Amino acid sequence: MAELGVVRGIRLGIVKNDHVGPLIVSVGEGRLALGRGMASKILVEEA
Amino acid sequence: MEPLPRETSPHERRSNKEGPAELVVALVGNPNSGKSTIFNNLTGARQQVGNWPGVTVERKEGHLLSDGKLVRVVDLPGTYSLGAYSEDEAITRRYLLTEKPALVINIVDGTNLERNLYLTVQLLEMGANVLLALNMYDELQARQISVAVDRLSQLLGIPVIPTVATRGQGLPELIRAAWAAGGQKKEPLVINYGPEIEAEITALTKMMEGIPELKGSWAHRWLAVKLLEGDTALLTALAPNPRRLPPAWEALLAQRAEAIKRLERVFGEDLDAQFADRRYGFIGGLVREVVKRRPSAEERLSLSDKIDQVVTNRFLGIPLFLLAMWGVFQFTFKLGDPLVGWVEAFFEWFGGIVGSGLEGAGAPEIVRSLFVDGIIGGVGSVLVFLPPIFLLFFALSLLEGSGYMARAAYIMDRFMHTLGLHGKSFIPLLIGVGCNVPAVMATRTLENKQDRLLTILIAPLMSCTARLPIYVLFAGAFFSANQGLVIFSLYLLGLILAILMGVVFKALFFRGTTSHFVMELPPYRVPTFRGTLLHMWDRGGSFLRKAGTIIFSAVVLIWVLSNLPWGVEYASQESWLGRIGTFLAPLFKPAGFGSWEAAVALVLGILAKEVVVGTFGVIYGVQEAGLTEVIQQHWTPLSAYAFMAMSLIYIPCIATIATIKRETNSWAWTGLAVGYSLALGWLVGVLIYQVGRLLGYA
Known part of the structure; x- marks a missing residue:
């Protein structure tokens, strides 16, 4: 995850969330497809 | 069009026929950074493709002449980091470490600078002589993002050249900068890791100074950082004898273990x-x-x-994906059909010329038969399928270059979960549509071993281009009005069976958790024509090579078996070939194709599936054009469909079996892959034929 840019303190944006299936998350200018299992392990704070 | 890249052995590759290169440049960058485009634009046709020693990851090298001087360009695998976790990372690192190229051109996607610079920073920490190509500069401007190039260059301490690889912009400047920067010594970049870690780094580097073998090798600080990051493979790779480390090295490793214990007390996990x-x-x-x-x-x-809001929409995503696939097949066949006709005509003409030429030269009948019936007939009947195969690879390259392939994985993720896999496994399956061999190899990107095995087991059910000649022949003979649709149904059948078998195998062998799905979605891009063509040549070329080797030998073998025992009528039922077929034929009777010809074709199809068509060419003793008629006499639409299904499913070809063995490193899994496909193929063939008959089809 770190090499894909998901590190502590980073701002993540949710590009797409269907509430089932994977999400699309923005990390800077990049876009990541994240499985729900993985996404649920990321602790976020609303900015 | 570019000529095919030549496949070379590592030894051959080293001897450079154009004289010694005056500058060796390695290209490094993240996947999707435009690295391949830059490589293709720099080297054009002067490319050589081989494999990295010991692994099957492709190694690409090319040359370019600038001011009459030769530059050798090595394209390293795309990677996000310089760890040793994936094979690609390990290869990149090993190359940089052992071959020490005079210059590393690091291609970064300017629109995603943070993540791309992560690799750059690691290269700089390593002390590599880096030149930064700030790629996709046009997209930056389009998004109204400005990058202070000079300031970036100053802060990193390396030259930075803005490029637009797809249009070749900035490449002359890049080459000029490469000449200026090549061979320079660089001080490694120092990143402060905080007092606790820094203390340990200092202790480790101090120990390294006492080890003579490490003098003059890579930056001690970088080695120390890597050791603390948990990477010991790097150090042992530098050792004179990795299996028996000298005491000083052992002490270093012990010191590292202590250091990590101390640091874990501070930072925990x-x-x-x-x-x-x-x-x-x-x-x-x-x-x-x-x-x-x-x-x-x-x-x-x-x-x-x-x-993405449209393409990956939860309702529209799958229909759009199927539409895209349907488009791919329409493109392949609507455009390919007339071309097939031309190739057919060519081989008929060529066979005639060679035949009458040999007759005129007074060659015996048996020699004429070997050339005309055996070689030209057999190889020709396979080569006529080159146009659709190249067109299919062209279409798939287009999907990959545009960024849609990653979306397909995303869309299919939910679906793949039903068989306990995730979306990433879908890409090997999709590549399987081209060829099962790269599909099995592409499973390496899956981090989880169970996912990998499961994907390997079901990947051969994806209908590869080698099966295509069989479909084109049979569907053309019986379903010419709906040829595209019938062929599409077979691809779908393969996919459905892959899913069913996936569920079965998951329940039998791989119970437990599903691993996590994390994948980069590159931004959509308009693929370049040149890049797409090169990609197509890369993959289609492997089919041509196979036609030249395996298929050629198979065709000669078939011809020999058809002529023995001596004096028998060519390819008749009394020949050895006929006897093998006659022995096996009853097995296939319930599936509607109990003829000895069909049995022979299936047996020989194990060598390579496209050999099935070549075999028909030989045993019916006709050229491609005549084959359709003969098939129509010997088959019914229903038995033809059952035969196509059987050809799709039974035993992955020899090349795929060998790849499965190598990748799983287990005869048991390989045996399972072969065995289940054989049973499943027979079962589905019989089911189609028997159910079809009950429903009143013939």
Whole structure:
């Protein structure tokens, strides 16, 4: 995850969330497809 | 069009026929950074493809002449990091470490600078002589993002050249900068990892100074950082004899173990993250200083995201994907059909010329038969399928280059979960549509071993281009009005069976958790024509090579078996070939194709599936054009469909079996892959025929 840019303190944006299936998350200018299992392990704070 | 890249052995590759290169440049970059495009634009046709020693990851090298001087360009595998976790990373690192290229051109996607610079920072920490190609510069401008190139160059201490690889912009400047920068010595970049880690680094580097073998090798500090990051493979790779480390080296490793224990008391499980955090901290500061965004640019939903809202929509996604696949097949066949006719005509004409030429020269009948019936007839009947195969690879390259392939994986993720896999496994399956061999190899990107095995087991059910000649022949003979649709149904059948078998295998062997799905979605791009063509040649070329080797030998073998015992009528039922077929034929009777010809074709199809068609060419003793008629006499639409299904499913070809063995390193899994496909193929063939008859089809 770190090499894909998901590190502590980073701002993540949710590009797409269907509430089932994977999400699309923005990390800077990049876009990541994240499985729900993985996404649920990321602790976020609303900015 | 470019000529095919030549496949070379590592030895051959080393001897450079154009004389010694005056500069060796390695290309390094993240996947999707435009590295391949830059490589293709720099070297054009002067490319050589081989494999990295010991592994099957492709090694690409090319040359370019600049001012009459030769530059050798090595394209390293795309990687996000310089760890040793994936094979690609390990290869890149090993190359940089052992071959020490005079210059590393690091291609970065300017629109995703933070993440791309993560690799750059690691290269700089390593002390590599780096030249930065700030690629996709046009997209930066389009998004109204300005990058202070000079400032970036100053802060990193390396030259930075803006490029637009797809249009070749900035490449002359890149080459000029490469000459200027090549061979320079660089001080390694120092990133401060905080007092606790720094103390350990100092202790480790001090020990390294006492080891003579490490003198003059790579930066001690970098080695120490790597050791603390948990990477010992690097150190042992530098050792004179990795199996028996000298005491000083052992002491170093012991010191490292102690250091990690101490650091874990401070940071706990977060130790790994410390290194990434500090690097990103450095990069973040850098980017804040050099990148200026217009506020509107940040708010704006980029075009790529807009496309994704539609393409990956939960309701539209799958229909759009099927539509795209349908488009691929229409493109392949609507365009390919007339071309097939031309190739057919060519071989008929060629066979005639060779035949009458041999007759005129007084060659015995048996020689004429070997050339005309055996070689030209057999190889020709396979080569006529080159046009659709190349067109299919062209279409798939287009999907990959545009970024849609990654979306297909995303769309299929939910679906793949039903068989206990995730979306990433879908890409090997999709590649399987081209050829099962790269499909099995592509499973390497899957981190989880169970996912990998499961994907390997079901990947051969994806209908590869080698099966295509069989479909084209049979569907053309019986379903000419709906040829595209019938062929599409077979691809779908393969996919459905892959899913069913996936569920079965998951329940039998791989119970337990599903691993996590994390994948980069590159922004949509308009693929370049040149890049797509090169990609197509790359893959289609492997089919041509196979036609030249395996298929050629198979065709000669078939011809020999058809002529023995001596004096028998060519390819008749009394020949050895006929006897093998006659023996096996009853087995296939319930599936509707109990003829000895069919049995022979299936047996020989194990060599390579396209041999099935070549075999028919030989045993019916006709050229491609005549084959359709003969098939129509010997088969019914129903038995033809059952035969196509059987050809799709039974035994992966020899090349795929060998690849499965190599990748799983287990005869048991390989045996299972072969065995289940044989049973399943027979079962489905029989089912289609018997149920079809009950429903009143013939």
